Each structure stands twice: as structure tokens, then as C-alpha cells.
Amino acid sequence: MTSLKQFFRVCRTNIALAFEDEMAYKAAFFIQTLSLFLGDLVVPIVSTLIYSVSAGIPGWSLYEFILFQGTLIIVIGLWHMFFAGLLGETINSVKEGTFDKVLLKPFSSLAYVTSRGFDLDGIGEFLSGIAIVVFAMFKLKFALILLIPYVIAILLGALFEFSLTVIASSFAFIFVKTWRLYEFISALERFGRYPLIIYSEGLRFILTFGVPVAMASYYPASLLLGKESLSMALIAAIPVLVFFGIALLCWRYAMTKYSSAGG
């Protein structure tokens, strides 16, 4: 229990450090956050343009689709803030030989490296996602109580994104230079950018039960809008947890493979 408490203290310190780091260049941080915020606002504009010349995606009205996209931006923002730095931290510390130090800490290596990767840049995306979702909510009708499973599903979506990063980082131990794995992750995420309805039956199944990208956007938004039932979402949560388990196993395997640069 004390070690958990200690770990949270380390997390707090790491987050505070990240803050201090960014605050050294306040203007730059402000512009960076503002640009990420504004950059994501292009997303609903694009959807509005598509819906202005067509009937859009079957079964999804314009505002429903904007809610869907805002949800995805929230998930990506959360991932960017808390989890995305893991890959960079891993690659750099393995390259520089400082990973050995991590292994000496009295915490789980994964949790520790993740906490060091905290990145304030995600705040702009996160806020932009919230703004888009709130905007869409004003135009839509939904049961308020559904906000609870909505938020839980969003957290599960972020867990899925985290799992992907853990897997990519595990590979980083085996092939040190793997920056482009990031692009593989983002290519997979692209499948989550649109409602499942556009895909074929087989693909829908894979995106829910194989690589559960659908949890990052489709399931939270569909739950809130009543397009998917709670029981279906519960079933869809299982593959996310299994995926997370696999990611943890990958990390553990990578740890056994890790042989220091000898520094």
C-alpha cells in the first residue's frame, strides 16, 4: 500500500515537472495548445461540408456524427496527455542506456515510464474534443443517465489506445529504432474515425473483437445516442480488457529480452 502511495507521489512529481517544463516557455505553450485546439475544430467543419452536399453516413445525422468525432478527439487527447509519451520515453532511454535506472525503481517499470511520458500538449486536443461534444449535445436529445456509461466507455477507449502504445513500446526493445510504429498505430486508429456502419460485416467484427478500435469512438457515442445497447457495449468491453492483458504480456516479454547497452 505504501508503495502505491509512493508511486502516486512520483506521478505527481512527474506531472509537476512536465508543467514546469512547459511553463518555461509560456507563450510557446499557449500557442501550441491553441493551435492543437483550433486544429481539431477543422474536423466538424469538414463533416458539415460533407453533409451540406450529401445525405452523409447512413443512420448518422450531422450532429450525431460530430458527437462521434468529438468523442474520438477526447480519447486521443487523453491518450496524448497520459500515455503517448511512453513510446518516446522507451526508445530514448533504451538508446541512451538509461533504462537500467528504471529497472532499479521499486515500481512497475511500465507504470513508471508511462508516468514520465506525461505530455501537456494533449490538453488542447482534450479541450477541443469536449467543446465539440458539448456543442453537438445541445443539438441532440439523449438520456442524461447515459453520460455515465459514455464516460466509462471513453476511459476504456483510452485504455485501448494505451494498450496499442504498450505493444509498440515493447517492440522498441527488440528493434531499437521504431518511430514509424507510431504510424502503424495511427493507421489502425483511422478505422475508428468513422461509424462501424460503413464497413463490411467481417470488418465490423474485427474492429470490435479483434483489434477493438471501435471502443475509442463508436461504442461511447453509440451508447450515448442509444444506437447500441448497454449489454452490447459490455460485451465489446471484454476484448478491450483482453487486449490490455496481451499488451502487458508483451511488455513483460520485452523485459526478459532487454539486455542493456552495457553503459
Added chain:
Amino acid sequence: MSKFRGMFKTAAKENLAYKFDMMLTVILAPISIIIFYFLWKAIFLNNATGIIGGLTFEQIITYYVLTWLIAILTWTDIGDIISYDVKNGNITKNLILPISYLTHCFVYNLGSRFISLFVEAAPIVILSFIFFNIQIELASLPFFILSTILALLLNFLMTAVFALSAFWMTNNRGILKLKRVFVHFLSGAVLPLSFFPLAYQKISFYLPFQYLEYTPIGFWLGLYEGNQTFIMLGMQVVWVIIFYILCLLIWRRAITKAVSVGI
């Protein structure tokens, strides 16, 4: 001239070392195209007419493949290079080269694009011809090539203008990112300009953005006829000249700034 040839060769060789990294694009691009294919298939099925925003389904897929092609052929990392060189003081080393810093960067860029043409662009186009049935207007191919070269020049100069802000700011990542998102959107790289409101379509003729993406694509699709061909190419040349002058002016001021802080 031999100086340029030497630099071009070095850049090409350097990039050849990353050929496997580049080939990843050949896997990633089709994933994006497949998702886009599903998306538009669903939208077209949901629509009463076979034409959306003035384009047929085949044309819109061709359009999307071409946005990839143009993005690869006109790609530049001048933004990151300038920011990095200014921050680390490398810029002083480059100032003593027998040719101007920006020319040096451009020749380097050209070398890397030459390799990409074969490693990234060609396979994507061939795959798209086989699997996505993309269309081409052969008669306008020479204009497409000319227009793409002008777009590369324009993209390089425009990015350089924004990147030179590094001389005045400690961290210009935000500005570069914002520029990327908005220019990307306004150039027609996300959606064809025919999806935009009429007012923007009219104004865009006088703005530099569409000459980065929409115009070269327009040539491939055979959208321009007779005089229009030369008007569009002429506009591209005009914008290249404007940004060239802008770049020189800012560069001159930037250099005095660099000297004044003593690096």
C-alpha cells in the same frame, strides 16, 4: 552546378538508407485509401444521385489517391530543419557554405523527393490503378507534372516563411502545426474544393492554398481546358515568386537577428 549535383546525390543516397522506412508508406497509404473507399461507398449508397459535390464515386477515390501522391511529391521538412538549426545554433555552420542556406535545403529536399518518387509514389499509383480503378487524363499529364513541381516549390517557400519564425520564438512547433492543419484544409487536401461554399471557391482563386494541392490534382483529372490551363499555371508561378520574395525579405531580417544575439 556540380555543387548542386553533389548535394542532390548525397540527399538521394541518405534517403535511400531509409528505403524500408519509406516503403511503410506503401502499406499505410492503401489502408487510408481503403477506409476512404468504405466511407464514400456508404455515403454514395445513402445518396439519391450518383454525383456528390460535382464528383462521381470513381472521381472522388481518384481524388483521394492523388492527395496522397501530391503530399508525397511535395513533402518538405524545411519547417523542422530551420527550427532545429536555429535552436541548436547549427545555422551558423550553414551560413558559411558557398551557397545560400535555403538553396542548400531545397536541393536536399529535391534529392529526397526524387527517391520518394520511386519508393513511395510509384507503388501507390500502380496499386491504385490495379485495385481502385483510378482514372487519368493522359493528355494533361505533362501539365500535371509541371504543376506538381510548382506546388513543391510553393510548399517549400511557404513552409520556410512560417518556419523562419523560429528566429523570433523559442518554440514555433505550434505555429507550424496550425499552419499545416489550415493550409491542408484550405488547399483541398481533405475535401475537394467543389465541396466548399461557392464564396470560398471564388476567393480561393486569389489565395495561394489551392495551388498546393487542388490545382495539380485538377490537371490530372482534366478539369482545366484551353486558356484555363495557362491561367492556373500562371497563378502558381505568381505565388511562387511572391513567396520567394517574402522568404528573402524575412530571411534577411532573421539573419541580423541571429547575429545580434551573437550566435
